[in-house]
Amino acid sequence: xxxxxxxxxxxxxxxxxxxxxxxxxxxxxxxxxxxxxxxxxxxxxxxxxxxxxxxxxxxxxxxxxxxxxxxxxxxxxxxxxxxxxxxxxxxxxxxxxxxxxxxxxxxxxxxxxxxxxxxxxxxxxxxxxxxxxxxxxxxxxxxxxxxxxxxxxxxxxxxxxxxxxxxxxxxxxxxxxxxxxxxxxxxxxxxxxxxxxxxxxxxxxxxxxxxxxxxxxxxxxxxxxxxxxxxxxxxxxxxxxxxxxxxxxxxxxxxxxxxxxxxxxxxxxxxxxxxxxxxxxxxxxxxxx
Numbered sequence: 001x002x003x004x005x006x007x008x009x010x011x012x013x014x015x016x017x018x019x020x021x022x023x024x025x026x027x028x029x030x031x032x033x034x035x036x037x038x039x040x041x042x043x044x045x046x047x048x049x050x051x052x053x054x055x056x057x058x059x060x061x062x063x064x065x066x067x068x069x070x071x072x073x074x075x076x077x078x079x080x081x082x083x084x085x086x087x088x089x090x091x092x093x094x095x096x097x098x099x100x101x102x103x104x105x106x107x108x109x110x111x112x113x114x115x116x117x118x119x120x121x122x123x124x125x126x127x128x129x130x131x132x133x134x135x136x137x138x139x140x141x142x143x144x145x146x147x148x149x150x151x152x153x154x155x156x157x158x159x160x161x162x163x164x165x166x167x168x169x170x171x172x173x174x175x176x177x178x179x180x181x182x183x184x185x186x187x188x189x190x191x192x193x194x195x196x197x198x199x200x201x202x203x204x205x206x207x208x209x210x211x212x213x214x215x216x217x218x219x220x221x222x223x224x225x226x227x228x229x230x231x232x233x234x235x236x237x238x239x240x241x242x243x244x245x246x247x248x249x250x251x252x253x254x255x256x257x258x259x260x261x262x263x264x265x266x267x268x269x270x271x272x273x274x275x276x277x278x279x280x281x282x283x284x285x286x287x288x289x
Contacts, residue, residue, distance in 0.1 A: 001049040001097060005274040049275060052132055055104050058273065066218040072209055072237055074222050074229050075105050076257040077244040083254035084226055088121060093246045097277040105242060107133040109146045109221035111212060115228040116152035124148065126167035143169045149212065151228055153201040155183035159190035174208050176201045205235040230260035240286050241269060247279040
């Protein structure tokens with residue numbers, strides 16, 4: 001893997017003022033030195049992007065990110081034609097390096113936020129503790145494995161599935177105050193943590209970020225789907241987008257990486273880094289303040 005931009009890695013990103021595997025998941029192999037991460041892309045420090053340690057440094061959350069200053073990062077893949085999936089799944093647009101980065105992004109996060117529809121479509125299971133990241137996570141006070149937080153209005157999920165019964169860190173449900181009481185009770189009986197993040201049945205995206213931070217999670221990662229990612233962007237709480245651009249076209253009627261109501265004005269993001277391998281581009285964009 002090679003860096004295309006910036007040629008000399010940029011210094012720290014600014015801190016944010018905002019309050020079962022998926023089709024692309026795989027466990028990356030290789031050693032990762034334990035300890036507290038340094039600032040990503042320190043000028044003058046050689047980086048080896050073919051190692052987990054090098055990737056972890058390149059994608060580290062901004063210094064100072066914690067529950068008092070949360071940072072919401074999105075991660076998606078898209079074809080050249082803007083398709084976010086092929087035949088309903090993201091895996092056909094992915095590659096080995098994309099899967100490696102996906103696993104690494106999860107291992108850096110406190111919690112992975114996913115819409116219920118994506119949970120069902122991609123067959124999510126619980127995230128595992130990864131030995132390569134154990135020292136790093138311990139140094140930051142993180143749980144051995146990140147939690148999965150499911151955004152759901154009806155709590156219509158299979159609470160007997162491994163996502164709930166085998167989770168090392170209890171699975172979280174983000175739902176509204178008017179969610180069905182019986183389903184909320186069933187979720188809690190299955191060991192899930194239920195967090196109210198909306199007044200009706202739905203979830204307010206900005207409140208979801210605040211509530212996750214209130215529960216001690218500041219390093220946030222969302223993997224969509226497109227509607228959820230669009231809601232976070234529309235609420236102005238998406239701090240960063242990690243977008244893999246695949247050198248593929250699918251045509252058809254696949255959705256974009258974001259969907260939902262349009263914004264009154266387009267919001268500007270600035271490039272933080274662009275990596276490349278085998279024609280795939282791995283980009284990071286940070287929201288302008």
